[in-house]
Amino acid sequence: MGDHTPIEWVRALAEKRNAIPATWNPIDGCSRATAGCRLCYAAQLVHVRLSKSIPGRYAGLTELDAQNVPRFNGVVRLAEHVLDAPKKARRPRVYFVCDMADLFHPNVPWDWLDRIFATMAATPQHTYLLLTKRPDVLMAYAGLAVQCGEHWLAGQAVAQAVRWPLPNVWIGTTVTDQKDAAANIPLLLSTPAVMRFISAEPLLGPVDLTAIQRPFDDCLIQYDALDGRWHEVDGFSAGYGMERINWVIAGGESGGSDRPAHPDWFRSLRDQCTAVGVPFLFKQWGEFREFDTGGPDVETVEADDQFSIPVGYHPCELGAIKPHFVTPDGRCFQHFHDIPEGTPARLMERAGKKAAGRVLDGRTWDQVPEVA
Numbered sequence: 001m002g003d004h005t006p007i008e009w010v011r012a013l014a015e016k017r018n019a020i021p022a023t024w025n026p027i028d029g030c031s032r033a034t035a036g037c038r039l040c041y042a043a044q045l046v047h048v049r050l051s052k053s054i055p056g057r058y059a060g061l062t063e064l065d066a067q068n069v070p071r072f073n074g075v076v077r078l079a080e081h082v083l084d085a086p087k088k089a090r091r092p093r094v095y096f097v098c099d100m101a102d103l104f105h106p107n108v109p110w111d112w113l114d115r116i117f118a119t120m121a122a123t124p125q126h127t128y129l130l131l132t133k134r135p136d137v138l139m140a141y142a143g144l145a146v147q148c149g150e151h152w153l154a155g156q157a158v159a160q161a162v163r164w165p166l167p168n169v170w171i172g173t174t175v176t177d178q179k180d181a182a183a184n185i186p187l188l189l190s191t192p193a194v195m196r197f198i199s200a201e202p203l204l205g206p207v208d209l210t211a212i213q214r215p216f217d218d219c220l221i222q223y224d225a226l227d228g229r230w231h232e233v234d235g236f237s238a239g240y241g242m243e244r245i246n247w248v249i250a251g252g253e254s255g256g257s258d259r260p261a262h263p264d265w266f267r268s269l270r271d272q273c274t275a276v277g278v279p280f281l282f283k284q285w286g287e288f289r290e291f292d293t294g295g296p297d298v299e300t301v302e303a304d305d306q307f308s309i310p311v312g313y314h315p316c317e318l319g320a321i322k323p324h325f326v327t328p329d330g331r332c333f334q335h336f337h338d339i340p341e342g343t344p345a346r347l348m349e350r351a352g353k354k355a356a357g358r359v360l361d362g363r364t365w366d367q368v369p370e371v372a
Contacts, residue, residue, distance in 0.1 A: 007096060008283045008358065009199075009249045010129065012366040014094040017127060024095040024128075026083050026116050029061045029076035030102050033133040036176035036202050039255040042100040043070045076107045084119060092125045103130055104137035113141055118156035121166055128169045131199055135173040135187035142191045165192045172197035172247075177205030177330075185225050186214040189243040195369060196246050200269060201283055202253030203261045205330045209245065209272050227276045247279050247369050248272075252286025254353040260288035260326045262346055266360055279367035282360045288324060288348040289356035322350035 003022045005011070014021035030042070037043075047062040047070030063073045086095065097103055103116070120128050132138050142164055145152045150161035165171075171193045175181040181198075188196055200207055210224040213233065223230035225245050231238035250269050252261040266282060273280035325333045325345040339345050358364055 003093070005096065005099070007099065008366070009281050009368075010094055010096045012281060013127070013129075013368045016368045017092065017094060017371070019092040019094045019127065020089075022089075022093045022095050023099045024082065024086060024097050025100050026079050026119075027076060027098050027101045027103055027105070027108055027112070028057060028079055029074070029107075030072040030100075030105055031074040031107075032071055033102070034174070034176060034180060036174060036180075036204060036253075037071070037133070038069065039202075039253060039257055040071065041255055043072050044255060046070070046072075046100070072101075074105075074107060076101070076105055078112050078115075083115060086119055086123045086126055089123075089126070092127070094127045094129065096129050096131070098130075102132050102134060104132040104134045104141065106134065106137055110141060110144070114153060114156055117145075117166070117169075118153050118158050120169055121153060121156075121158045121162045124168050126168060128166075129172065129197075130169060131172045131174065131197075133174045133184075135184050135191065138171060138173075139187050139191045142193075146192060165194055167194050169193070170195040170197060172199055172249075174199050174201070175207055176200070176202060178207055179205075181207050181209065181225075182212060182214075185209070185212050185245070189225065189245070195371070196243070197249065198245055198247075199249045199251075201249065201251035202257070202259070202286065203250055203265050203269075204253070204259060206262070206265045206328065207269060209248070209269070224276075226272060226278050245278065247281070249281045249283055251283030251358075252288060252356075254284065254286045257287040258332070259330075260324055260332060260348045260350075261286065262326045262328055262330065263290040263348075263360075264328065264346070270360065270365060273367075279369050280365050281367055282358055282365040284353060284358045285351075285356035286353060287350055287356065288326075289351050291323065291347040291349045324348045324350065 003020050005021050005023045010021040043062055046058045050058040061072055061075050062070050065071050145164035150163055152164060153162055171191060173184040173188045175184055175198050209226050211222055212225045213220060213222045219235055220233040221230045222233050223242050228242040228244045229240050230242050248269055250266050253259050270280045325339055326348055327343055327345045333339050
């Protein structure tokens with residue numbers, strides 16, 4: 001747990017709400033859920049540093065995979081000593097809950113969740129951001145809480161009866177590509193909440209939030225998760241009023257990644273959001289950034305549908321550092337001549353997270369929801 005976290009989207013929201021950006025980790029441990037977990041920063045931090053410096057808390061939570069990359073092993077623990085910490089914080093905070101774990105990991109007992117939510121219910125001055133890769137568990141827990149009504153947290157240290165959803169708790173899920181979006185977003189939107197958000201980080205493929213399909217009654221519908229419009233896929237019915245995503249966060253992979261995100265994936269998400277007034281926050285390029293010499297010839301050809309760099313130029317001659325080429329479908333090539341003929345690709349350079357920065361098309365994007 002710590003105040004003044006550097007996590008960009010937490011800081012942006014805290015600034016808007018005149019609060020302190022912070023993290024709160026009542027759960028330790030996790031395991032991989034999707035392809036986006038491969039270079040989990042938390043697993044690397046725990047395996048390399050924290051398991052040695054704070055062994056009583058973090059030892060035994062990680063292991064090395066076949067490629068010698070640290071990963072969580074599925075062991076989870078309740079961090080009793082930080083469970084009540086938000087109650088001692090008088091000034092309002094925006095808490096990212098379990099930035100080092102997944103609160104809704106299937107190995108977390110629901111009585112632990114009750115105790116954690118009791119702390120959140122007892123501290124309405126704070127805003128809690130819950131981000132999970134397992135929205136199915138979140139939806140199941142929320143469903144039981146709704147059924148329990150005002151008896152949901154009975155027996156916990158809460159001054160008065162409360163119901164789900166808590167007004168100071170925002171829920172979100174991670175999507176790394178369209179497959180994730182199709183699986184996770186319907187679950188998120190089916191879970192009662194005051195605010196819902198997605199984190200498209202690490203972004204590993206294009207995501208269209210305006211074309212999410214899900215079963216509904218006895219038919220298949222396609223809906224826009226940003227404005228709530230829907231229509232039957234094989235029918236004539238259509239309507240408006242589905243639950244919507246209130247905030248979109250996006251970023252590329254860091255931590256020694258070899259999976260650059262195509263720049264147009266970020267632009268597409270930004271444009272989808274701005275078209276309907278949904279706040280968009282661009283967290284980072286990640287390990288790679290879009291290459292641009294600043295010359296008009298290069299910019300013109302980079303914007304062309306057929307080529308990523310001027311014909312006849314070698315990326316090193318343009319000054320690219322450790323060049324990589326990424327195609328719109330996510331394939332990555334280190335040499336221009338390896339790209340299949342006729343395949344558009346964008347020239348990227350490995351610069352490292354700090355140097356790559358978080359400027360997209362000449363500006364930072366730090367939009368957050370307006371909440372009274």
